[in-house]
Amino acid sequence: MNLAHWLWQQAQAHPGRPALYSGDALLSDYAGLAQRVRQRAGTLAARGVAPGDRVVLWAANDPAYLVSLYALWWLGAVAVPVNAKLHPVEARWIADHAEAGLVLTDRRADWPADWVGDILALNAVDDRSDNAPQRPVRVAPDALAWLFYTSGTTGKPKGVMLSHATLVQMTLCFATDVEPLSADDRMLYAAPMSHGAGLYALAAVRAGAGHVVPESRGFDAGEIMDLAARHGNLVLFAAPTMVKRLVQAAEPRGYRGEGIKSIIYGGGPMYAADIDAALRAFGPRFAQIYGQGECPMTITALPRDLVADTDHPDAARRRVSVGYAQAAVEIAIMDPAGDECAPGETGEICVRGPLVMSGYWRNPQATAQAIRDGWLWTGDLGHLDAGGFLFLTDRSKDVIISGGTNIYPREVEDVLLEHPDLREVSVIGAFDDDWGEVVVACVVAKGPLQAADLDAFCTARMARFKRPKRYLFLPDLPKNAYGKVLKTELRQIAGEAVRG
Known part of the structure; x- marks a missing residue:
């Protein structure tokens, strides 16, 4: 029909x-x-x-x-x-x-x-x-x-x-x-x-x-x-x-x-x-x-x-x-x-x-x-309780939900990695009282680089709502023995940076 x-x-x-x-x-x-x-x-x-x-x-x-x-x-x-x-x-x-x-x-x-x-x-x-x-x-x-x-x-x-x-x-x-x-x-x-x-x-x-x-x-x-x-x-x-x-x-x-x-x-x-x-x-x-x-x-x-x-x-x-x-x-x-x-x-x-x-x-x-x-x-x-109620506990795909809109880290990472002065990038979501979550880009630069430069770079290539709200400059990204970036550790670092 x-x-x-x-x-x-x-x-x-x-x-x-x-x-x-x-x-x-x-x-x-x-x-x-x-x-x-x-x-x-x-x-x-x-x-x-x-x-x-x-x-x-x-x-x-x-x-x-x-x-x-x-x-x-x-x-x-x-x-x-x-x-x-x-x-x-x-x-x-x-x-x-x-x-x-x-x-x-x-x-x-x-x-x-x-x-x-x-x-x-x-x-x-x-x-x-x-x-x-x-x-x-x-x-x-x-x-x-x-x-x-x-x-x-x-x-x-x-x-x-x-x-x-x-x-x-x-x-x-x-x-x-x-x-x-x-x-x-x-x-x-x-x-x-x-x-x-x-x-x-x-x-x-x-x-x-x-x-x-x-x-x-x-x-x-x-x-x-x-x-x-x-x-x-x-x-x-x-x-x-x-x-x-x-x-x-x-x-x-x-x-x-x-x-x-x-x-x-x-x-x-x-x-x-x-x-x-x-x-x-x-x-x-x-x-x-x-x-x-x-x-x-x-x-x-x-x-x-x-x-x-x-x-x-x-x-x-x-x-x-x-x-x-x-x-x-x-x-x-x-x-x-x-x-x-x-x-x-x-x-x-x-x-x-x-x-x-x-x-x-x-x-x-x-x-x-x-x-x-x-x-x-x-x-x-997530999990179901004995009465059939569903409880969400995590998101296995690391999606960031900001203001009710899904933002996927890989999309933002792919754009940032096109910047010639960046060596590594990992994007995470950080708690925000107003938006629920905001996008934070954890970056390793090859040399001197400002957040404003990256912001302008992103503005020309992606929707504004996907653009990182904060840039965290690090000497290296934390990784496990297999080389996988530890996003849980990045979230802790980002939280400490905000509190500090």
Whole structure:
């Protein structure tokens, strides 16, 4: 089933329901949204977009983002959402690897000039609806819908293949395990629509709820509070950093969460003190999810009643878990030999079910490494308690989660090692009270070198959010007998440098 069928269905059954907002300004009802999508689909079809074609979306949050996303699905094409913060060189690599022939962007002037494909402004207005079918084209359940590039620790980003059927299951899990929606709710896109926030648009469309894109096109605590007062029933996905900042901004205003129905948090560790503070400030409005691109948003959930629970003897301990398995998946903790661990024993978190990706685009070797005997090996370490609650204990892939965004050390290291005056580099994450973690580059220079030089070097080659926040200059990197860099020791050195 084509995901765009849900939009078409809402437009037929409830054409007058409010659908799309920019801030508090209503742009269209569901009939109007479907018409805008069809017009956009016609424009894309006129440029040659056909079923199965990959099209890059490289843009910040915008009402036109949702329109373009559904227009691609209307035609049976594949959305390739690219983080708007990525450097043009990084975005271009993804477009090439995805074999995309078209890029939809709000940064057309930044796109590499030697790109041989087509480029179209995200919000270009061109009514070519005569080129589009009256209703979404039929697609096979396993047809590719969303090609999401997630970086890895061993090289270039990998394209996670998510089918229409997978995203249908994800949406049903959202309604069952996380937050049932109604037509009176408003999904607020304060987090990037190229990631989890955009995927949750599916649940809002299915329920006939409204979609609210902030005028800031991102996260602004004051704006969220104002929109909550004007709209009511706001539902939003937020990284733990965003939750913390919203709570901090609310206190001076005396704001207590009025107008917010639910905040679903995930994408990074939520510390016990922070969720306790959020509950004191806003009350029982929080639910947690744990997932990854390879199993989108749907490994575990800790629903609102359990986040806010104070009666159960284990309530406080369970609140620092990431919840229990969502309805369509099964979880196991495996040791390196592939044997299942006992409750309480730490191992690698594995998951199976219809939510698991189809594989990595054009990368059968990585697919075979990630999916074994039907199980997705997540690379995350944790344990299950006797009640089935999952606790994360470490990340075997050394991913740094800063402000809810994954940053992979290898990517940063590869860029820094291009600098002619560096001998060695190792990138680690260091605790930060605001961001959760920040990137720290531990470097061995060949001669005199300043942090400002390295910062300028990185700025020209990678997205700003990946750039190291600190540079630690060392005479040598600590290594074990086999020559492997000891990142645990580097974290200790970096911590001592901050305290010193």
